[in-house]
Amino acid sequence: MMIKYKYIIIIAALGIIANTLGAFIKILHWEFPLFGMAIGGSNILALGTMFWIAAAILLIFKAVFAKDSDFLNK
Numbered sequence: 001m002m003i004k005y006k007y008i009i010i011i012a013a014l015g016i017i018a019n020t021l022g023a024f025i026k027i028l029h030w031e032f033p034l035f036g037m038a039i040g041g042s043n044i045l046a047l048g049t050m051f052w053i054a055a056a057i058l059l060i061f062k063a064v065f066a067k068d069s070d071f072l073n074k
Helices: 005-028 041-065
Strands: 031-034 037-040
Touching: 005 041, 037 041
Parallel strands: none
Antiparallel strands: 031 037
């Protein structure tokens, strides 16, 4: 699996942004209508958590399956 750390960091950063935005929206009790559904803070927090889980899984795969010389993208 040839994935670089920068992609894992981007996915983790998206998770941080989504969690921060979701918490802010949840505190303010805002909801946004989108395609007939109400998207609120809980939905955005769940999305941010999924990004975090995906980044963690990719990092584990990178650490386990990387060759010795490829582990740090050398």
